[in-house]
Amino acid sequence: MSIVTVQLGQCGNQIGHEVFNAICSDVHGTHGLCSKKENESYCDACKERFFCEEESEVPVARAVLVDMEPKVISQTLSMAARSGYWKYDDRSHFCQKQGSGNNWANGYSVHGPRHKEVIMNLVQKEAEKCDRLGGFFTIMSMAGGTGSGLGAYVTQCLRDAFPTSFILNHVIWPYGTGEIIVQNYNSVLTLSHLYQSSDALLVHENDVIHKICAQLMNIKQISFRDVNQVIAHQLGSVFQPTYTAEGGLHYSRNPLGIDWQVRPPRLGLHPLSHSANKPLQFNTSIANLVILRGKDMHSVDLGSFRDPSLYTSWLNPQDAFNVWKTPRAFNKYEKSASLVSNSQFLLKPLDNVVGKAWNMFASKAYIHQYTKFGIEEEDFLDSFTALEQVISSYTIL
């Protein structure tokens, strides 16, 4: 099964490039202690997922690159080609010249409709190249104008054109102390819109990754490249082939099959049925996925992940916890583990972003920049309402 990646805006394109690099480097790297046959199986599955082996000498990434200014895409295309290991399809990109000006409304209401046809044609072409389409993986930041606004619009278009496909949005959460002044507005608008079309939002926070670079990796002068490489490594560790419980002896066919379709029961949800002795330091989870790669993956004790106190009271840990494994080492790490979690961990950051955006909205600052392009105050209110509901739902877990 194959994934079509849609890289949106400067952030999306910069990260996308690192992701394909990480995957490629993993494929060419040491396979650790697993057998040669195992390794071949792994590499084949990986290549089918992310690359198209056309007539060209190197694998071609299954990706569409979109940006409203030309510099980043141009750089991304040439850096990939220079690696000698893989490249992008030269025709699979779309860019304009003037950018989106960090304006969500510009990205969503102007660039979106204007360029919908061209962009969706590129996506359709990539989708048709797949023998079996697993779904779409979009990469965007929610703080800027293109990734956020145009990204939200494109996600909607993907949902309309491929109603049964899995859509996973990778969303970059900006630094708390600002990269962009209107980042909280853009974030609120992006998240509320993505919620309507996306199947899952996979989040990376710049502040958290920055800490990893500083404290765990001891990098002195941290660049965006460092940050993006950590993100790419983490994404690779999630998307590279694994065996799942259902998959049996074959590498899992659906790479995006993270079951986040858990919905709270409609009736009988009493806030008081929270168990009173829940340890306060845990963020309550709806679902957890552990991915083990490399040596000793069979002997790992995962009992603590099945502890009912980790999960909300209306869920059975058996339903909420999954494990994927492969003996094949990832990216030169003899053994590695990844955790993908749907829990309250994003509550605080989300609440912060909504709070700051609301604070700014109350003063009406910058609103004229959005109404100029057709996003009115009611649209903001709708977005705030939607996110307060999300916050509320997660809070009462």
Place this chain on the structure above:
Amino acid sequence: KGIYDEALSSFFRNVDTRSGGDGPDIYKGKICSLKARALLIDMEEGVVNEILQGPLRDVFDSKQLITDVSGSGNNWAVGHKLYGSQYRENIVEKLRKAAEHCDCLQCFFIIHSMGGGTGSGLGTFVLNLLEDEFPEVYRFVTSVYPSGEDDVITSPYNTVLAMKELNEHADCVLPIENESLFDIVNKIHQMINSGKLGSTVKQNSLVTSSAGSAKTVQEKPFDAMNNIVANLLLNLTSSARFEGSLNMDLNEISMNLVPFPRLHYLVSSLTPLYTLADVNVPSRRLDQMFSDAFSREHQLIQADPKHSLYLACALLVRGNVQVSDLRRNIERLKPSLHFVSWNQEGWKTGLCSVPPVGHSHSLLSLANNTCVKPTFIELKDRFMKLYKKKAHLHHYLHVDGMEQSCFSEAISSLSDLIEEYNELDATKGGPRTDPSRLKIAV
């Protein structure tokens, strides 16, 4: 000869002059003849003629000039009303021509002074024109404001009349005061002549020098000061021209730094003013660059942003500076700065990989800050001193289309602007009560 690339194409056309005269534009490949995407307008000929005889004579297209002979007599009304109507068609035609040569026109830069007649009057007329003819294109205005001891007596009139136009028709204004430029030039002279150990300065790194030009011993007095402004515009557009890990385009500047349409006056500062010949740059020195950007002495107008209220702040870094350097310095400087309650983390940042010539890194800071208020208040005072006595008014009123109401509307516009800044200042340091959030029924 070099290659004509996207970076050059932002400011220049590449014209095929091989068969003599103007050929078609060459879009890619070797540089043939670079022509500035510019219009030069003056109602006197002296300055423009000098440019056309100087080292840049081939860069300015002779068809993109609009000149006259008698000047505007330091009279805004003559520039705006008289020459405005006279040259309107000519200007529009030349603008359209220049715009046609662009495959994506994003922004106009208007560069003028406020205190005279042409730059101030005709300049703001052109500003109006740009809004009418090209409503979607951003209008960035670099305005040189007169200082208190300006020798043009009527400069307060000209400035206030022009300000009304800037209030209503500009997207962003970068005010510059000669006094500040002069102080910076002196500071550099002192540095060079101090003879301190280890203070050899790289000549081409001076913010007052035009990189690459033959160093003349006696530079004209304004050249050094003007070069500072040139470097400002260079740094402002660097991220749009060159690659970087966090691009910052001109439309992003307008988006992030203008929270309310009329509050679009941005105080700028450039650091470093020079680079010492010593190559090693420990991060302490890098941090000094950030500190300097917020000091009063580095601002290009007489203002002290540190002690006033920030509505928004942008930092555009060039060169070998990474996101951790930016974050470290923002964290370090934030506590000593006052931001408006609804924009406590009001930072817009950009990282451009290519440093300016002669530097390993540089920083441009743009602040939307209430520290512009004193400049405007002083301007209003100087205006009222003249206006109360009706001094020199007749020179203006006898120009066709000019009436007393132009003056009263202009001073009213300025007063309203000052009042908006007053209201914001009143919120400074006050108790912060965040508005209550939406309550949702589960």
